[in-house]
Amino acid sequence: VSPLIRKLECGAPLSDLDRAAIARAVADRRQAGPREDLIRQGDRPHAMHGVLSGIACRYKTLPEGERQIVGLMVPGDFCDVHFHILGTVDHSIATIGACEIALVPRHAIDRLISEHPSVARAMWWASLVDEATLREWLLSMGQRSAIQRMAHLFCELRLRMKLVGLAEDDTFDFPLTQAELSDVLGLSSVHANRTLQELRGADLITLRNNRLQIHDPAALQELAEFDPAYLHLESRQLA
């Protein structure tokens, strides 16, 4: 099954008809290379993007070039459910590694939403979870130490990947370079490197060949003071 459907099913129960309609809407796909901008700040996007494989990110930059990644999209996530309301976009969206992207034209979204209320509700749920995640990241950034932030991110990604069936054995693809990881966490890349080594040294994780393995999820969650409530999973797919 498409991860997009899997993800939406977490937000609302879907009928076979709903699922079929989603499948039709996301039939148009394209491959995107690594580090490719999908949407640039100021654009007026005409289609919605959904991530089928790989990881994409939202980011904002400052005049001097400092970059902050303000969101990660894993398979199953939509990038821009609602941009047409705001006219222009206030941030950019780019792939991290290579990605497969579903393109949903505006009229297809509109039809999907108006004809399938459950799907509309599920997409609404997903965007509220995104917003809650943003708040949790802000909490992290403001109050957690570097190592806690990093641990917290890994805990979050573990659950999000698990949700779409991509985290067997607490191991999943993690295509971010350390520089990108530091842009997510608001650290310098040097410090990100040292923090990563601390986590490795404590035998909590292994990161090799763009695969991240979490050895002891419970210990990592305790270190991070991770509480999954903000993901609103309701135990539908946890473990």
Next chain:
Amino acid sequence: VSPLIRKLECGAPLSDLDRAAIARAVADRRQAGPREDLIRQGDRPHAMHGVLSGIACRYKTLPEGERQIVGLMVPGDFCDVHFHILGTVDHSIATIGACEIALVPRHAIDRLISEHPSVARAMWWASLVDEATLREWLLSMGQRSAIQRMAHLFCELRLRMKLVGLAEDDTFDFPLTQAELSDVLGLSSVHANRTLQELRGADLITLRNNRLQIHDPAALQELAEFDPAYLHLESRQLA
């Protein structure tokens, strides 16, 4: 006019009928004292809150008690347009100083939205602006220095207050204590104090008796690297 109507008008043009419907929906008011929790993490709120006067905040806390304020609501802002989709709430909402709060029962929201599409669109616009603001705060937290963060916050509040007509002469109510300000910015209260004094020393602002005056908005914006694009104001009410 109610600040709630003023704010919504920025998101979509409203007819007299729309305005009257909003006015009816927000007719039920209550006074809230300072530092009063309106919604607690885990609650299932049954009514929507709108701020009529004063300032309220969203916040999250860590087990050890560290608090991060993840949003400020000024007059005209709704606190929880959409909570019913998610069941429980993942953060708390509290007043800062004394506030006047409009309470809108669930059924009134539903009716407002279904019978007045322009209002629905405006509320949607408002919640997308909230989300964009969250992203900007995350950028601030990750990449801007303490003094830039503080300057940026003041620039943002100036525009948001102006939007609802509450920032004559670039001066507006600012009821936050320094401790609360530090919870917004992710600083210690000592450092917040010193940063504030730096801004005062540079003759950029005056903060006295819970009133904030911005002497030189342009200079403050330059210091903060403030770009108002994320507020999506479209020059409807700027100056």
Next chain:
DNA sequence: CGTTTGATTGACACGAGTCAACACCAGTGG
């Protein structure tokens, strides 16, 4: 092969946190 990109390490600097003391109120109650 050289070239490039990403990871790693060390030395050092600096922004921000911590702790503790003190000042300045606005209430409050004796």
Next chain:
DNA sequence: CCACTGGTGTTGACTCGTGTCAATCAAACG
């Protein structure tokens, strides 16, 4: 009227987490 209080703001001294700069190393790649 005046001590006493508790909350808030202010200051200094010191610590420590993170950033910066620069060199080196490893792996990928044309």
